[in-house]
Amino acid sequence: MALLQISEPGQPVEHEHRIAVGIDLGTTHSLVAIVVNGEPQTLTDSENRPLLPSVVHFSENRVVEVGYQAQQKLTSDPLNTIASVKRLLGKNMAELQEQRTPYALSTSESGSPLIRTIAGDKSPVEISAEILKQLGTRAEQNLGDKLEGAVITVPAYFDDAQRQATKDAAQIAGIPLLRLLNEPTAAAVAYGLDQGAEGSIAVYDLGGGTFDISILSLEKGVFQVLSTGGDSALGGDDFDHLLSEWVLQESGYELPLTPQQSRVLLQVSRNAKEQLSEQEEITVELNTGKLQWQGQLNRAQFDEMLQPLIKRTLRATRKAVRDANMSPEQVQDVVLVGGSTRVPAVRAAVEDFFGQSPKQGIDPDRVVALGAAIQADTLIGNRSGDEMLLLDVNPLSLGIEIMGGMVEKIVPRNSTIPINRAQEFTTYKDGQTAMAVHVLQGEREMVKDCRSLARFELRGIPPMTAGAAKIQVSFKVDADGLLSVSARETSSSVESSVEVKPSYGLSENEITGMLQDSFAHAEEDKQARSLREVEVEASGLLDTLNAALKADGDALLSTTEQQQIAAAMDELTLALKSEDTKKVTNAMEYLNHQSSGFAQKRMDHSIREALAGRDLNEVERT
Amino acid sequence: MHISVTEPAAHHIENQLQKRGGGMGIRVGVRTSGCSGHAYVLEFVDSTEPDDRVFEEFGVKIVIDPKSLVYLDGTELDFVKEGLNEGFQFNNPNVKDECGCGESFTF
Numbered sequence: 001m002a003l004l005q006i007s008e009p010g011q012p013v014e015h016e017h018r019i020a021v022g023i024d025l026g027t028t029h030s031l032v033a034i035v036v037n038g039e040p041q042t043l044t045d046s047e048n049r050p051l052l053p054s055v056v057h058f059s060e061n062r063v064v065e066v067g068y069q070a071q072q073k074l075t076s077d078p079l080n081t082i083a084s085v086k087r088l089l090g091k092n093m094a095e096l097q098e099q100r101t102p103y104a105l106s107t108s109e110s111g112s113p114l115i116r117t118i119a120g121d122k123s124p125v126e127i128s129a130e131i132l133k134q135l136g137t138r139a140e141q142n143l144g145d146k147l148e149g150a151v152i153t154v155p156a157y158f159d160d161a162q163r164q165a166t167k168d169a170a171q172i173a174g175i176p177l178l179r180l181l182n183e184p185t186a187a188a189v190a191y192g193l194d195q196g197a198e199g200s201i202a203v204y205d206l207g208g209g210t211f212d213i214s215i216l217s218l219e220k221g222v223f224q225v226l227s228t229g230g231d232s233a234l235g236g237d238d239f240d241h242l243l244s245e246w247v248l249q250e251s252g253y254e255l256p257l258t259p260q261q262s263r264v265l266l267q268v269s270r271n272a273k274e275q276l277s278e279q280e281e282i283t284v285e286l287n288t289g290k291l292q293w294q295g296q297l298n299r300a301q302f303d304e305m306l307q308p309l310i311k312r313t314l315r316a317t318r319k320a321v322r323d324a325n326m327s328p329e330q331v332q333d334v335v336l337v338g339g340s341t342r343v344p345a346v347r348a349a350v351e352d353f354f355g356q357s358p359k360q361g362i363d364p365d366r367v368v369a370l371g372a373a374i375q376a377d378t379l380i381g382n383r384s385g386d387e388m389l390l391l392d393v394n395p396l397s398l399g400i401e402i403m404g405g406m407v408e409k410i411v412p413r414n415s416t417i418p419i420n421r422a423q424e425f426t427t428y429k430d431g432q433t434a435m436a437v438h439v440l441q442g443e444r445e446m447v448k449d450c451r452s453l454a455r456f457e458l459r460g461i462p463p464m465t466a467g468a469a470k471i472q473v474s475f476k477v478d479a480d481g482l483l484s485v486s487a488r489e490t491s492s493s494v495e496s497s498v499e500v501k502p503s504y505g506l507s508e509n510e511i512t513g514m515l516q517d518s519f520a521h522a523e524e525d526k527q528a529r530s531l532r533e534v535e536v537e538a539s540g541l542l543d544t545l546n547a548a549l550k551a552d553g554d555a556l557l558s559t560t561e562q563q564q565i566a567a568a569m570d571e572l573t574l575a576l577k578s579e580d581t582k583k584v585t586n587a588m589e590y591l592n593h594q595s596s597g598f599a600q601k602r603m604d605h606s607i608r609e610a611l612a613g614r615d616l617n618e619v620e621r622t
Numbered sequence: 623m624h625i626s627v628t629e630p631a632a633h634h635i636e637n638q639l640q641k642r643g644g645g646m647g648i649r650v651g652v653r654t655s656g657c658s659g660h661a662y663v664l665e666f667v668d669s670t671e672p673d674d675r676v677f678e679e680f681g682v683k684i685v686i687d688p689k690s691l692v693y694l695d696g697t698e699l700d701f702v703k704e705g706l707n708e709g710f711q712f713n714n715p716n717v718k719d720e721c722g723c724g725e726s727f728t729f
Binding site: 003004005006007008009412443518519522523526 | 635638648649653662664665666667668673688689691692693702704708709710711712
């Protein structure tokens with residue numbers, strides 16, 4: 001027996017480290033992070049900056065710039081420089097026109113909105129893909145290896161169309177997407193709240209363009225989203241807009257402004273907002289072309305301006321807390337996410353609402369990417385599923401029925417999904433051309449104690465001796481918990497498959513019950529399994545011997561020898577009826593012993609047959 | 623039902639835990655895998671599950687889930703040196719057969 005070493009809990013023993021990143025595809029900024037030596041960290045560009053402005057610039061010569069370079073062109077080339085594209089993702093034309101986009105829009109043949117640029121019409125999905133591509137390249141350059149998977153975060157508020165658009169963007173960018181993860185869940189994971197005690201967590205996420213509030217519950221390391229709420233068109237950008245309106249009012253400039261001018265105005269407003277997080281009073285200055293103005297602004301004024309927006313976030317927060325059947329005081333931890341939570345008025349409002357100070361310590365701009373990186377690391381298989389469940393696990397083992405009514409587990413319980421597992425099986429009888437695949441769920445050893453999910457047949461297996469066929473049975477559980485099982489005979493490539501939803505119709509209690517049963521019946525299940533194993537082996541032996549006796553029993557054995565074997569076979573048949581593992585094992589050993597001479601003779605015989613009539617040289621060559 | 627550890631094994635576990643800087647003991651168990659059915663699990667423990675059984679010997683805690691206990695009842699965990707190689711060995715009276723590679727076994 002090989003000598004063993006102690007391993008870290010749950011760490012897969014034979015596993016190389018695979019590169020998987022977490023991507024926060026944000027409205028104003030995007031980030032990419034990865035887990036190194038168990039610690040998540042954001043990856044930076046060549047100038048050591050972790051943030052990538054979510055800005056894409058298209059130029060005439062088809063050069064696409066992303067990030068800071070593109071951001072610089074916001075004022076000089078506003079129509080071809082696309083910012084905050086996340087707000088446009090997955091939206092239809094009517095929805096887009098409601099928003100104040102400074103871009104020229106057109107419609108594609110299928111009716112979806114496109115943005116007119118000098119490099120042609122671009123869909124929001126394509127533009128998002130440019131950002132993802134840039135992050136993917138950054139990851140590969142940093143790590144010197146190919147990216148094998150990514151978790152991309154989306155606001156909990158995103159609907160199906162917006163989620164699908166994000167998935168499409170990942171595909172266009174060539175990013176192998178493991179899963180979309182809700183941003184608040186990622187933030188809670190980054191704070192390690194999944195490791196902590198039981199309780200409830202509120203995640204208040206005020207980013208550049210989206211506001212999300214989520215109430216999560218944590219029980220035995222399992223996260224559950226109790227309620228979500230928010231506004232997919234409310235964020236720091238709106239703070240900037242408010243400030244620019246204030247500047248316009250104070251300075252007395254008349255609308256409309258040129259695209260250039262409104263860019264400058266927004267930039268000035270954003271700077272003012274950021275300064276006010278640090279300082280009590282600042283000077284706001286417009287200094288481009290015709291726009292020349294200077295004014296004073298203090299934090300109290302700014303706070304006052306923001307109140308309507310902050311109230312909107314608190315309204316959504318109150319509703320989410322109520323939807324979770326809780327009161328604000330019952331929330332144990334509060335996590336702040338998004339750069340806009342740096343604004344002191346926002347912090348104060350949240351603290352006041354929940355009656356406790358929010359968690360601090362992780363940069364609110366990076367917290368989502370860091371959490372996504374941890375999740376990606378788990379999904380790709382670099383750490384155990386037990387450490388973080390997020391309810392994205394397979395609650396019960398999945399397997400198939402094998403000879404003797406036993407269950408062979410293929411996907412063990414608590415495996416993180418998505419997961420792919422395959423195992424090879426073979427035929428039991430000579431010339432067997434079909435195999436029934438019975439898909440089961442549960443922890444028990446015998447088919448009758450598990451839950452039947454599906455059955456299908458694999459037909460057209462070429463006739464072979466028992467045990468010669470190689471049938472690969474693959475289990476695939478996708479991120480939505482959809483299980484597909486396929487069986488494939490490898491030499492002929494005949495294939496058959498089925499799809500099922502394993503968790504369908506099972507409540508939490510039933511799952512717990514099935515688990516408890518497996519503990520309660522562990523001993524009898526073990527006995528039953530051992531018995532069935534020897535029974536299957538014994539029947540196989542009887543079948544083989546019967547076939548052998550028929551083929552060359554008369555030719556090779558004397559009547560006495562034949563009788564001896566027949567007697568031992570009868571004994572085994574009798575023992576099989578006893579349901580006693582020991583009796584069957586003994587009878588089988590006896591039969592093996594009695595028939596060993598016969599087996600030897602058959603072997604010699606077949607070798608003689610094979611050699612007969614051939615000269616030695618010929619034999620040596622083969 | 624019982625699991626035991628030899629003194630050298632306990633000693634080594636203690637050293638390893640110290641080196642690791644944490645953990646309440648080690649977890650032993652069986653999982654289905656390998657070529658002949660089952661393989662042993664041997665890892666550090668940071669937290670136990672409600673159904674776990676805990677055995678203590680020579681000051682080290684051995685944690686095992688109730689399902690694995692059935693397969694490991696009476697097992698002695700030993701620490702052995704074989705030439706240059708050293709490691710843990712399960713002396714399990716329930717084992718019937720081991721596969722050639724030594725990775726897995728049947729009951």
